[in-house]
Amino acid sequence: MNGREAVIEVRGLRNQFGAQVVHENLDLEVYRGEILGVVGGSGSGKSVLLRSIVGLLRPAGGSVRLLGEDMLHIGEARRAELESRCGVLFQNGALFSSLSVADNVMVPMREHYSLPPAMMQRLAALKIALAGLPAGTGAKFPSELSGGMVKRAALARAIALDPDILFLDEPTAGLDPIGAAAFDQLILTLRESLGLTVFLITHDLDTLYTICDRVAVLSQKRVLVADTLERVERYDDAWVQDYFQGPRGRAAMGAAERREAKA
Amino acid sequence: MPSAPAPAASAPHLSRDDAGVLVASGDWTLAHARALAGRAAALGRSGTGGQERRVDASGILRLDTAGAQALLDLAPADDIKGLDANRRALLDAVAAAAARTETGGRRGRDGGVLDLFARTGNAVEQIGNDAWKLLGFIGLVLATLARSLPDPRRWRFTSLVFHIEQTGLDAVPIVVLLNFLVGAVVAFLGATVLKDFGASIYTIELIGYSFLREFGVLLTAIMVAGRSGSAFTAQIGSMKSREEIDAIRTLGLDPVEVLVLPRVLALLVSLPILTVLAMLAGIVGGAAVCVLSLDISPTMFVTRLQGLNATQHFWVGMSKAPLFAFLIAAIGCLEGMKVSGSAQSVGTHTTSSVVQAIFVTILVDALAAIFYMEIGV
Numbered sequence: 001m002n003g004r005e006a007v008i009e010v011r012g013l014r015n016q017f018g019a020q021v022v023h024e025n026l027d028l029e030v031y032r033g034e035i036l037g038v039v040g041g042s043g044s045g046k047s048v049l050l051r052s053i054v055g056l057l058r059p060a061g062g063s064v065r066l067l068g069e070d071m072l073h074i075g076e077a078r079r080a081e082l083e084s085r086c087g088v089l090f091q092n093g094a095l096f097s098s099l100s101v102a103d104n105v106m107v108p109m110r111e112h113y114s115l116p117p118a119m120m121q122r123l124a125a126l127k128i129a130l131a132g133l134p135a136g137t138g139a140k141f142p143s144e145l146s147g148g149m150v151k152r153a154a155l156a157r158a159i160a161l162d163p164d165i166l167f168l169d170e171p172t173a174g175l176d177p178i179g180a181a182a183f184d185q186l187i188l189t190l191r192e193s194l195g196l197t198v199f200l201i202t203h204d205l206d207t208l209y210t211i212c213d214r215v216a217v218l219s220q221k222r223v224l225v226a227d228t229l230e231r232v233e234r235y236d237d238a239w240v241q242d243y244f245q246g247p248r249g250r251a252a253m254g255a256a257e258r259r260e261a262k263a
Numbered sequence: 264m265p266s267a268p269a270p271a272a273s274a275p276h277l278s279r280d281d282a283g284v285l286v287a288s289g290d291w292t293l294a295h296a297r298a299l300a301g302r303a304a305a306l307g308r309s310g311t312g313g314q315e316r317r318v319d320a321s322g323i324l325r326l327d328t329a330g331a332q333a334l335l336d337l338a339p340a341d342d343i344k345g346l347d348a349n350r351r352a353l354l355d356a357v358a359a360a361a362a363r364t365e366t367g368g369r370r371g372r373d374g375g376v377l378d379l380f381a382r383t384g385n386a387v388e389q390i391g392n393d394a395w396k397l398l399g400f401i402g403l404v405l406a407t408l409a410r411s412l413p414d415p416r417r418w419r420f421t422s423l424v425f426h427i428e429q430t431g432l433d434a435v436p437i438v439v440l441l442n443f444l445v446g447a448v449v450a451f452l453g454a455t456v457l458k459d460f461g462a463s464i465y466t467i468e469l470i471g472y473s474f475l476r477e478f479g480v481l482l483t484a485i486m487v488a489g490r491s492g493s494a495f496t497a498q499i500g501s502m503k504s505r506e507e508i509d510a511i512r513t514l515g516l517d518p519v520e521v522l523v524l525p526r527v528l529a530l531l532v533s534l535p536i537l538t539v540l541a542m543l544a545g546i547v548g549g550a551a552v553c554v555l556s557l558d559i560s561p562t563m564f565v566t567r568l569q570g571l572n573a574t575q576h577f578w579v580g581m582s583k584a585p586l587f588a589f590l591i592a593a594i595g596c597l598e599g600m601k602v603s604g605s606a607q608s609v610g611t612h613t614t615s616s617v618v619q620a621i622f623v624t625i626l627v628d629a630l631a632a633i634f635y636m637e638i639g640v
Contacts, residue, residue: 097605097606097607098607109293113293113294113296114297115293115296115297116297116300119296119297119300122332122364123293123296123328123329123332125364126328126332126357126360126361126364127328128364129360129361129363129364130328130356130357130360134363135363135364143604143605159328161293162292162293162327162328162329189356190356192349192352193352193353193355193356193357194327194328194353194356195349195353
């Protein structure tokens with residue numbers, strides 16, 4: 001993937017809350033069509049990074065370019081247009097609890113396009129099926145869904161407008177291993193078929209080994225290293241070594257190797 | 264990997280060539296979905312019955328899921344030619360997903376007379392259920408109280424004092440102010456009506472009667488229902504939605520004893536005290552109006568008030584305070600216990616708690632008024 005186009009370009013990002021500096025001089029690129037895994041210890045500012053890229057948080061300094069445009073210095077209208085080309089899956093789904101799943105998926109369509117209701121219904125049903133939910137889920141309310149189904153429903157809403165970039169905040173957290181593996185495959189499938197670029201925050205080592213093209217390690221207030229998994233594993237840093245060479249890291253690595261051997 | 268930077272937007276186009284193949288070009292995206300649907304419908308009608316359906320999609324500039332679905336409306340996936348590998352993957356994914364969707368209508372209300380009856384019936388049933396549950400809960404609270412009273416080690420003093428402060432002490436300013444103002448208003452109203460009979464002086468009896476027997480306790484109870492009953496529901500409800508009630512239970516404790524009893528007992532202490540203050544504030548409010556604008560001297564006011572059988576009326580009013588306190592606390596706690604899961608549920612039950620508590624308060628007050636009238640006190 002040489003001469004790749006960077007769809008997200010973060011330069012010299014600085015975030016702070018009061019006296020506490022979360023990010024200092026943080027640089028990161030995400031290239032079109034890749035799945036970038038973002039890892040880091042608790043409190044290292046992974047979610048803060050996501051929030052400042054999608055524009056939910058105004059950084060204290062630096063620049064964020066999304067699809068080639070400087071998010072911090074463009075007008076409201078253009079910004080809203082760019083935001084509609086991003087889909088975000090929040091950690092707990094953030095489905096609107098007063099709306100059915102289908103209505104949740106239709107919210108962005110209703111806001112950004114004027115479509116006949118029947119067409120929206122069909123498209124919503126399509127997205128729900130693409131997210132791997134059984135037919136009939138659309139009529140249900142978020143409170144009637146299991147944890148895994150909530151994530152899938154939230155994913156259906158995130159891809160409602162065919163975004164260019166999909167942001168996922170710990171998509172497999174709280175799912176059982178089978179559900180988590182199925183969700184990983186779903187993201188792979190959607191990436192291939194919808195041509196998505198995926199920005200994925202995760203603690204799940206299996207997810208990293210299974211679907212990520214590159215991994216960015218957030219530590220010491222910046223992106224320590226962002227590269228392929230093989231190179232990141234060998235990176236000379238105590239935290240990175242602990243993370244990938246610890247018992248869980250090695251187990252995930254072994255599992256990934258076994259999978260490859262089988263394939 | 265997917266397409267190069269998006270080319271300039273261009274409207275989607277669909278036509279039929281000489282060989283009968285549908286030729287699609289332009290942007291087949293969600294932004295043009297309405298136009299696409301119209302175009303496809305028009306061509307579908309113009310096509311002859313048994314015509315073979317094939318689509319040449321090589322001219323398409325941009326394609327998303329909405330566009331893919333529109334293509335699939337024209338022809339099956341295998342008969343759509345001219346797509347590159349990525350778009351083929353998109354089309355296949357959409358075709359596979361579309362096969363799994365069901366195009367059922369939504370559950371809707373018919374909005375007719377039948378619906379009206381059904382909702383009325385549901386509401387009546389709901390009221391019955393609520394009343395039944397409330398009675399059950401009152402029984403449960405009383406039984407728990409009876410069990411824990413003889414055992415001082417199970418009394419929760421810290422919690423009790425905390426709730427007395429929250430529901431009693433903190434409510435003093437608002438309750439006093441409210442009753443003072445209502446006292447003044449009642450005095451004005453009474454004076455206006457009674458002046459025509461030359462009986463302005465009876466304003467004093469009016470204030471004494473109304474605040475000692477009714478207004479003092481009723482206004483306080485309504486204030487406490489809105490202030491503390493709702494707080495009980497919100498506190499217990501948010502604990503319920505975070506599974507804290509379940510945690511209490513698994514730790515071998517009784518949620519009724521830990522959470523409900525201190526609140527009920529606290530209101531049983533606070534509400535009577537607040538009621539006394541409310542009666543005083545109401546009478547002072549009335550006295551202020553009498554002295555300042557009706558030319559009744561303070562001495563006269565006090566003398567006439569003493570002429571009234573004040574002690575008896577005071578106890579009639581006070582006898583209702585513990586009853587209201589118990590009902591308000593029980594309803595507040597019960598509604599909190601009914602919360603399930605979401606934050607929305609906490610809001611619903613808090614509203615319901617206040618409405619029920621005020622309703623029950625006024626209902627019981629009316630029954631008590633009839634009762635005392637009949638027995639002649």
